[in-house]
Amino acid sequence: MTIIEPHVHMLARTTDEYQAMYRAGIRACVEPSFWLGTNRRYPGSFFDAFHLVLDFECVRAARYGIDHYCAIAMNPKEAEDKVLAKEVIDGIGPYLDHPRCVAVGEIGFNLITPNEEEALVRQLQIAEERKMPVVLHTPHQNKLKGTLRILDIIKNGHFTVERIDVDHNTEETIKYTLDSGCYAGMTVYPFSKLSPERVSAMVRQYGSRRVMVNSSADWGISDPLSLVRVVERLRLDGHPESTVQDLVFNNAMAFYSASPKWKPDFEIVPPDPITYQHR
Ligand SMILES: [Zn+2]
Secondary structure, three states, rough: EEEEEOOOOOHHOOOOHHHHHOOOOOEEEEEEOOOOOOOOOHHHHHHHHHHHHHHHHHHHHHHHHOOEEEEEOOOOOHHHHHHHHHHHHEEEEEEEEOOOOEEEEEEEEOOOOHHHHHHHHHHHHHHHOOOOOOEOOOOOOOHHHHHHHHHHHHHHOOOOOEEEEEOOOOOOOOHHHHHHOOOOEEEEEEEEEEEEEHHHHHHHHHHHOOEEOOOOOOOOOOOOOHHHHHHHHHHOOOOOOHHHHHHHHHHHHHHOOOOOOOOOOOOOOOOOOEEEEEO
């Protein structure tokens, strides 16, 4: 089956993994901007990273048969530096205009601070003005508190819920996210976050409407084939095929289609690896 991976950090992954994803049916992905492991000290470091992911990673992915799009943003962790965050957000426009950028993200909360909230609100406003989808990161600690605060901000700001994916939901938060009208992301990790079994149980309880599963794979312990394992689990647990399709294809397709730039090509044929010359 054809799978869309709606949230993955392929900059941190290897070419072997692109090939494994392709073999498993993953044909399109979206890579949100995120923290790179150390806090950046200059606005220019963000702009170079945006340029790298928009102009290089999509070329690398296509070489392995995967149509790669991006979400661009000032991430919540580094948004704690208020001066830096302002300069980055002030200069983000041209990167949001890029043909491979289909969303603003990931924005949200890390430690749920006023500075993080300022960057979050400002970027929600930018996304609203541009009618762009938004990928929202909920915090690892105090997840319920952070998620409820995010949902309040969305409600009070009258932001368009159909264009917002509130990500990394758990059993604790999923009901609130779905009740808000936003899309709900579920992240599957090998040890932390959700397992395929927990996704299966949550889908049985809450259904598959507006729910998207992702791997959020990065340079930590994570697995870019998480969605394949979820498909296997859902089938073993007897979920209808339409539910499986919703979770790993239909809902991501519908969500990102709010961007006219989202036109995934599921038929990219990887070039011969021996003769291909990387530009
Ligand atoms: Zn992420």
